[in-house]
Amino acid sequence: MERSIYTLGIETSCDETAIAILRNETDILANIVYSQAGLHAKYGGVVPEIASRNHLRKLPYLVKEGLEHAKIKFSDLSLVAATYGPGLVGPLLVGLSAAKGIACGSGAAFLGVNHLEGHIFSHRLAYPTVKPPFLVLIVSGGHTSLVEVKRYGEYQPIGATRDDAAGEVLDKVGKMLGLDYPAGKEIDKLAIAGDQSTIRFPRPMLGDTGFDFSFSGLKTATAYYLRENPTFKVEDVAASFLAAVIDVLVDKTLKAARRYKLTQIAVVGGVAANSLLRRRLTAHGKRFGIQPFFPPLDLCTDNGAMIAATAVFRYIHLNEQHDPSLEPAPSLEF
Amino acid sequence: MNKVIITHSSEETEKIGIELALSLRDGMVVSLVGEVGTGKTTLVKGIGKGLLINCEITSPSYLLAKEYYGQLVLHHLDAYRIYSMTELREVGLDELLPPAEGVTVVEWADHIAEMDELSDISVTITYLDFENRKVTINTKK
Numbered sequence: 001m002e003r004s005i006y007t008l009g010i011e012t013s014c015d016e017t018a019i020a021i022l023r024n025e026t027d028i029l030a031n032i033v034y035s036q037a038g039l040h041a042k043y044g045g046v047v048p049e050i051a052s053r054n055h056l057r058k059l060p061y062l063v064k065e066g067l068e069h070a071k072i073k074f075s076d077l078s079l080v081a082a083t084y085g086p087g088l089v090g091p092l093l094v095g096l097s098a099a100k101g102i103a104c105g106s107g108a109a110f111l112g113v114n115h116l117e118g119h120i121f122s123h124r125l126a127y128p129t130v131k132p133p134f135l136v137l138i139v140s141g142g143h144t145s146l147v148e149v150k151r152y153g154e155y156q157p158i159g160a161t162r163d164d165a166a167g168e169v170l171d172k173v174g175k176m177l178g179l180d181y182p183a184g185k186e187i188d189k190l191a192i193a194g195d196q197s198t199i200r201f202p203r204p205m206l207g208d209t210g211f212d213f214s215f216s217g218l219k220t221a222t223a224y225y226l227r228e229n230p231t232f233k234v235e236d237v238a239a240s241f242l243a244a245v246i247d248v249l250v251d252k253t254l255k256a257a258r259r260y261k262l263t264q265i266a267v268v269g270g271v272a273a274n275s276l277l278r279r280r281l282t283a284h285g286k287r288f289g290i291q292p293f294f295p296p297l298d299l300c301t302d303n304g305a306m307i308a309a310t311a312v313f314r315y316i317h318l319n320e321q322h323d324p325s326l327e328p329a330p331s332l333e334f
Numbered sequence: 335m336n337k338v339i340i341t342h343s344s345e346e347t348e349k350i351g352i353e354l355a356l357s358l359r360d361g362m363v364v365s366l367v368g369e370v371g372t373g374k375t376t377l378v379k380g381i382g383k384g385l386l387i388n389c390e391i392t393s394p395s396y397l398l399a400k401e402y403y404g405q406l407v408l409h410h411l412d413a414y415r416i417y418s419m420t421e422l423r424e425v426g427l428d429e430l431l432p433p434a435e436g437v438t439v440v441e442w443a444d445h446i447a448e449m450d451e452l453s454d455i456s457v458t459i460t461y462l463d464f465e466n467r468k469v470t471i472n473t474k475k
């Protein structure tokens with residue numbers, strides 16, 4: 001019997017301190033996220049000071065817990081990986097340094113992972129039998145991008161936001177409506193109780209033939225509406241605003257899938273949890289024979305398993321590993 | 335020195351950025367203040383055009399900082415989710431105030447008390463109505 005490959009994946013690029021242990025390519029033995037959302041909520045956003053300090057404090061405990069959970073020792077690890085970008089310099093450095101140290105101490109290989117590629121591998125973890133090519137919609141607080149996955153490791157960026165990310169406008173409009181951070185889940189809930197036909201918000205870039213997004217104008221239109229209509233009904237604003245965001249996401253994504261002749265779509269990132277996005281993309285996709293896949297929530301949002309899965313793929317199939325001199329790349333792209 | 339301009343569209347706000355870029359030199363810091371949706375990122379897009387940066391400048395609210403290369407390096411910071419200099423220091427972004435190379439533009443600069451002292455140019459955008467904005471440019475020295 002061939003020996004199993006154990007990979008430790010560390011993700012500290014933004015809000016979450018997360019680790020995971022993977023056996024071979026898709027077998028998750030431990031996947032632990034220490035969410036700091038509770039601490040961030042009172043500031044209406046991620047506070048880097050708190051984020052960075054907590055990554056440092058929480059990480060050793062999370063790694064220890066992960067190893068116990070997976071019933072393996074440091075010396076069993078073949079590979080240790082961490083996100084090296086994009087993200088915040090301080091938190092990235094915490095995760096990277098920990099990974100390098102553990103790799104060095106346990107004799108494992110070290111690999112830095114692009115967070116965006118990590119999101120693509122969250123799809124592979126959830127649906128190992130769904131093979132490329134497929135279209136990926138990465139939609140979160142920091143990113144809104146369409147990428148064609150020709151095969152794992154080979155990507156073609158198709159479109160991206162020209163201003164704000166979809167999750168960012170959800171949080172910013174949530175703040176205007178007096179909601180707690182992160183606001184996506186609450187807007188989703190309020191929208192169900194509201195009437196989306198109350199306000200006709202703009203659908204930016206919908207008429208455009210390209211595959212880029214723009215959400216900043218919608219954010220401005222919503223701010224303007226709230227200012228001019230101080231007696232607004234929160235549920236109706238949430239429903240009308242969310243419908244505009246989702247219309248644009250669904251329309252562009254399906255257009256891209258048809259243009260590139262892809263019949264499978266992987267939706268990843270925090271906004272993939274949105275119920276209206278799931279319903280509409282599924283219903284509208286069906287008309288064109290296009291099937292969307294939504295990984296379970298714990299794989300949609302930032303997590304260590306997607307980092308470990310990316311790393312082990314590159315290690316085994318692309319024969320890659322990194323030198324310990326690898327530095328954080330805060331503005332890393334595809 | 336104070337200069338006040340009324341803009342009637344996002345294109346005009348962007349144009350102010352293009353003109354502003356011409357006065358930027360290595361080591362300069364620009365503060366941007368204005369509510370959500372007034373056009374801060376639009377103005378930075380203009381600065382990017384003025385510096386002949388040919389990739390898309392997007393909101394750095396989540397990543398906190400992005401970097402672009404043109405005639406000068408543009409460090410685009412966003413303090414939307416930051417509330418003090420200590421927090422900037424924690425993630426190492428204080429090193430860009432001022433930058434050793436290029437220029438630093440900080441959105442939501444009013445979130446950080448020290449920005450007044452650190453900026454060479456302060457731009458405040460206020461909302462007049464859906465299309466119109468008042469842009470006040472204060473240049474030190």
